[in-house]
Amino acid sequence: MAVQALSAAATANSPLTQANAQPLAGGTTLIDLMKLDVMRPAAIVDINPLDQRWSAIDPGGENLRLGALAKMSDVAAHDEIQRHYPVIANSLKLAASAQLRNMATLGGNVMQRTRCSYFRDVSYRNCNKRSPGSGCAAMDGVNRMHAVLGTSDQCIATYPGDFAQALIALDATVEVTGRSGIRRLPFAELHKAPGSTPEIETTLQSGELISAFVIPGRWPRSVYLKARDRQSYEFALSSAAVALDVQDGTIRDARIALGGVATVPWRARETEALLKGQKFDDGLAQRAADAAFADAKGRQHNSFKIALGKRVVARALQQAVTMEI
Amino acid sequence: MTAAAPEPKANMGRPVPRYDAVVKVTGRATYGSDMPLDNPAYAFLVTSAIARGRIDGFDLAGANRVRGVIDIVTHENAPKLKESKLFSNGGYAGTTIQPLKSADISHDGEIIAVVIAESYEAAREAANRVKVSYAAATPSATFDSPGTTTAAAKGQSSQFKEDPKVGDFAKGFNEAEVKLTASYDTPTQHHNPMELFSTSCAWMGDNLVIYEPSQYVYGLKNGVAEQLGIDADKVRVVNPYVGGGFGSRGSMTPRTAIIAGIAKRLNRPIKLVPTRDQGFTIATYRAETRHEIKLGASRDGKLVALRHEGAEVSSRADPYCVGGTKTTTRLYACPNVDSLVSIVRADRNTPGFMRSPPEVPYLFALESAMDELAVKLNMDPVELRRINDTTNEPIGGKPYTSRSLMACFDEAAKAFGWAQRSAAPKSMSDGDWLIGYGCAATCYPTQMAPAAARVRLQRDGRTRVEIAGHEIGTGAYTILAQTAAERLGVPLEKVAVFVGDSDLPPGPVAGGSNSTASTCSAVMMVCDQVRQRLLKAVMPNKSLTDKAKETIGLGQTPATKAAKSSEAIDLEKAFDALGTGLIEEYGEWKPEGAPMDSLRAMHAGHARLVGGASMKDKIAYAFGAEFVEVRINRFTHEIRAPRLVGAFAAGRIMNPRTARSQLMGGLIWGMSSALLEATEIDQRTARYVNDNFADYLVPVNADVPGVEVILLSEQDDHINPAGAKGLGELANVGTNAAICNAIYHATGQRIRKLPVRLENIEV
Incomplete structure (x- = not known):
């Protein structure tokens, strides 16, 4: 297999347009999955040589622009991001380990694939995501880590990331560079719920690369709360990205997204609707949290995530309301 | 002195830095797969994707097309190996399941093919392309799975000799004023040592060298020789460093003889580095267990009846069991005791030793039940232990050689701040966090095994200590060097230590926490042989008292603090008198009570451990007490344990630095x-x-x-010449119960x- 380098933005004859080519950025997911024989790219295109704009962090102006090749650790440590977007800084800081955050890029982070054990071990034949139509071993298997929202009868694999929750909550736009130039789409339209085609995870087309994320406005009153089995270096059992605009005790705007519980980055719009225009109290937080999980479906080992997820959302709301800004 | 190097108390050695510290932190320590081989081929394992059934056939076309593939070995063309017997049945193996022998599959992840290639990458790529057709049968996974069979351990496992009992349990329990019946479960666990289960084999003519992380080089050498049908003297196992063992490398796994056989046929060295996930099925593990405990007590807390029933999972092939009732029936004074251990057979790989194999699951049950009983009695759990503390074990009435259990409780309680605990559950918190304090006793049998050593001394004081012991990260090099330096009276920096090589005099398995007691006792004995020769040379006419023999040192240093420096003899003069430049002594040490055949067995790679509860007229255990603070988030229910405090007494502490490190890890x-x-x-x-x-x-x-470790001073002259009780497996025993007891205190919820x-938390 050839490893090719990409030093200019994707063009019509970009090596990325080869059949089954995979871009390599930090390599923290791709290399693992290749060793496990889960991903078998025909070609690997090293995108690290792309110019500096691809890794730029630009908090100036009305929008925050984050280059797709920016390292997780650099963004998490950025002063202005910590001040104006605590939900972004914390979602990154609470993810993975220091070593991985130093390698991994934002673009790769949002594209990381599920940690479903049955997906990652090719000796299990039944995985609709890996081998369409083969069934789902997780459905009635060991599924403690699996999703309760956005599932289908084909797949219950959890979207594992943290940062994506912040992006979807804050109405981020994704800038995608492809053979015909740049296109923009709402981050909420990047990932696809499994439905009947769990093998299709995003709306990116062949040859396209995420070049940047653009986040409108500033969200100093925002938190990322993550519940997990150990204190660090562990995926969420349940997490909540919460950003609020509160004036005199009234919630003017609320942005809520859930992690660790859904098949894709998950915006809790029902929760937001219940909160908007209301005076905050603990009862409201509870009702709003309940709404987020109205359609949740638990299975043998993961039903606890529904009750847990509600408590995490309610607590994150309390933290966001009471935080000093 | 620092936290890492605690000030030695009475009967403790100096906290000298690790002998191998610099090579380890600079990456120069060579582990098994680091050993250079001449033009090796690389092996990669293919393991079964089913737990029960047969292989119908292989499609190797895709695999054979990968550039660099040399051979693909399956049951159809594998080298023929002789049967290997279980370690507990006169053999060396941790399992009698022999892969590549037939098309049958008896557990998940069984080795079904070995791909040999010019590079690791080619071997792995080809292994991924091996296609296997199976005729799968429905396997039984664990407890309660259809198809499992259950039978008493006694009678089917030579590891398990007796269900301890005394008095009349039924009567005692019936008449007890306070009764408790509770069931406890422990899960399957895997050792996951950092170093993978690698094996390199190189033949030189008829001689075989094996580089493999092993906790028993003599066992492995003899076991592989037996399987290959060759003389054990032609096999050498080398591993100067082992990247963690925890029991997983105590007995032979099937992979070694397979790789050796393929290397022989290929006439080329082979290096195998299996993956992390393969380590879960090609070696052993701690099987899941279930327990029922019945405790009866008087109102004032005295135990009057105790029953412990345990069940453990094993493979269809082998009746492995840990049977921790040996310990739990003897820990506290109690006149009426009963117990029963049974084994449940499932379609699994054979389980095996894992750090404190019997004590971890069985003491979790007993020490949780003791806490539950304390709650029923409305009594401080520390006081309940004090009331039932004993100098003699209740089953045979034998005296403990020493027992500092309550001293450990008192020291640890003080350091932890147990007195600040408010006893009612759910009564302590800090912001979002509920706080719970819990404690439990910990113990581990003091065991010894025969060991041989060679010690060589030169006129300038340079000393070489040779023993086929094992450095599995515990500090073996360090304490062997200290022991020799101290015994001979030579400076520590002049002592060179060699372990981890089956060409050295036989040492015991690095298991059962016997290494320090056994290897140090052997080295002390052989150092004394060296001193005797020198003393005889300089004082040929003087008949030395035993006391003098022990205290007169060599060179500049007296052997013990008790001896004055004037009692040191001049090495140069001694060597001149002997007319030699070097003295070498070899000796074989056997613990008191060791069976007659134990020295022969030592050379044949059979470890005959004695001690613990198995001795004729006494019982020897190391003890400790562990206290933990847990914090439970009232919103997320996340459980954290920010403070662990343990106090331990284990006879002579050879080196407080390495001892602390072991206990902290525990x-x-x-x-x-x-x-x-x-x-x-x-x-x-069943995967x-x-x-x-x-x-x-x-x-x-x-x-x-x-994490705070407190080492108590304890002297025990009834165990072994080194006066040491093993502590490598002491600290991870009580923690399980201590945590659950703290969770009860934090939440009022008992988790079993x-x-x-x-x-599992409902608050």
């Missing part, structure tokens, strides 16, 4: 066992699901902000099943 592992570690089994397929470090959780630094996860 406490952390105990916490990990209670809160994180479980191998998940897919019930339908391990979370067989990697991302899904099989162990603690990270952020999980263990506070490990590991405890946030979904």
Whole structure:
């Protein structure tokens, strides 16, 4: 297999347009999955040589622009991001380990694939995501880590990331560079719920690369709360990205997204609707949290995530309301 | 002195830095797969994707097309190997399941093919392309799975001799004023040592060298020789460093003879480095267990009846069991005791030793039950232990050689701040966090095994100590050097130590926490032989008292602090008198009470451990007490254990630095066992699901902000010449119960099943 380098933005004859080519950025997911024989790219295109704009962090102006090749650790440590977007800084800081955050890029982070054990071990034949139509071993298997929202009868694999929750909550736009130039789409339209085609995870087309994320406005009153089995270096059992605009005790705007519980980055719009225009109290937080999980479906080992997820959302709301800004 | 190098108290050695510290932190320590080989071929394993059934056939076309593939070995063309017997049945193996022998498959992840190639990458790529057709049968996964069979351990396992009992349990329990009956479960766990289960084999003519992480080089050497049908003297196992063992490398696994056989046929060295997930099925593990405890007590807390029933999972092929009732029936004074251990057979790989194999699951049950009883009695759990403390074990009435259990409780309680605990459950909190304090006793049998050593001394004081012991990260090099330096009276920096090589005099298995007691006792004995020769040379006419023999040192240093420097003899003069430049002594040490054949068995690679509860007229255990603070988030129910405090007494502490490190690691592992570690089994397929470090959780630094180890001074002259009780497996025993007891205190909720996860908490 050839490893090719990409030093200019994707063009019509970009090596990325080869059949089954995979871009390599930090390599923290791709290399693992290749060793496990889960991903078998025909070609690997090293995108690290792309110019500096691809890794730029630009908090100036009305929008925050984050280059797709920016390292997780650099963004998490950025002063202005910590001040104006605590939900972004914390979602990154609470993810993975220091070593991985130093390698991994934002673009790769949002594209990381599920940690479903049955997906990652090719000796299990039944995985609709890996081998369409083969069934789902997780459905009635060991599924403690699996999703309760956005599932289908084909797949219950959890979207594992943290940062994506912040992006979807804050109405981020994704800038995608492809053979015909740049296109923009709402981050909420990047990932696809499994439905009947769990093998299709995003709306990116062949040859396209995420070049940047653009986040409108500033969200100093925002938190990322993550519940997990150990204190660090562990995926969420349940997490909540919460950003609020509160004036005199009234919630003017609320942005809520859930992690660790859904098949894709998950915006809790029902929760937001219940909160908007209301005076905050603990009862409201509870009702709003309940709404987020109205359609949740638990299975043998993961039903606890529904009750847990509600408590995490309610607590994150309390933290966001009471935080000093 | 620092926290890492505690000030030695009475009967403790100096906390000298590790002998191998610099090579390890600079990456120069060579582990098995680091050993240079001449033009090696690389092996990669293919393991079964089913737990029960047969292989219908292989399609190797795709694999053979990978550039660099040399051979693909399956049951159809594997080298013929002789049967290997279980270690407990006169053999060396941890399992009698012999892969590549037939098309039959008896557990998940059994080795079904070995791909040999010019590079690791080619071997792995080709292994991925091996296609296997199976005729799968429905396997039995674990307890309660259809198709399992259950029978008493006694009678089927030579490891398990007796269900201890005394008095009349039924009567005692019936008449007890306070009664408790409770059931406890522990999960499947895997050792996951950092160093993978690698094997390199190189033949030179008829001689075979094996580089492999092993906790028993003599066992492995003899076992592989037996399987290959060759003379054991032609096999050498070398591993100067082992990247963690925890019991997983104590007995032989099938892979070694397979790789040796293929290397022979290929006439080329072979290096195998299996993957992390393969380590879950090609070696052993700690099987899941179930327990029922019945305790009867008087109102004032005296135990009057105790019954412990345990059940353990094993493979269809082998009746492995740990049978921890040997310990739990003897820990506290109690006139009426009963017990029963049974084994449940399932379609699994054979389990095996894992750090404190019997004590971890069985003491979790007993020490949880003791806490429950304390609650019923409205009594401080420390006081309940004090009331039932004993100098003699209740089954045979034998005296403990020494027992500092309550001293450990008192020291640890003081350091922990137990007095600040408000006894009522749910009565302590800090912001979002409920706080719970809990404690438990810990203990581990003091065991010894025969060991031989060679010591060589030169006129300038340079000393070479040779013993086929094992450096599995415990500090073996360091304490052997200290022992020789102290005994001979030569400076520590002049002592060179050689372990981890089966060409050295036989040492025991690095298991059962016997290494320090056994190897140091042997080295002390052989050092004395060296001193005798020198003393005879300089004082040929003087008949020396035993006292003098022990205290007169060599060179500049007296042998013991008791001896004055004037009592040191001049080495140069002694060597001149002897007319030689070097003295070499070899000796074989045998612990008191060792069976007649134990020295012969030592050379044949059979470890005959004695001690613990198995001695004729006494019983020897190391003790400790462990206290933990747990914090449970009232919103997320996340459970953390920010403070672990343990106090331990284990006879002579050879080196407080390495001892502390071992005990600290034990406490952390105990916490990990209670809160994180479980191998998940897919019930339908009897396969391990979370067989990697991302899904099989162990603690990270952020999980263990506070660990405090207190070493108590203890002298025991009834165990072994070194006066040492093994402590490598002491600290991870009590922690499981201590954590659950603390969770009860924090929440009022009693959890009897490990590991405890946030979904088990209801607050």
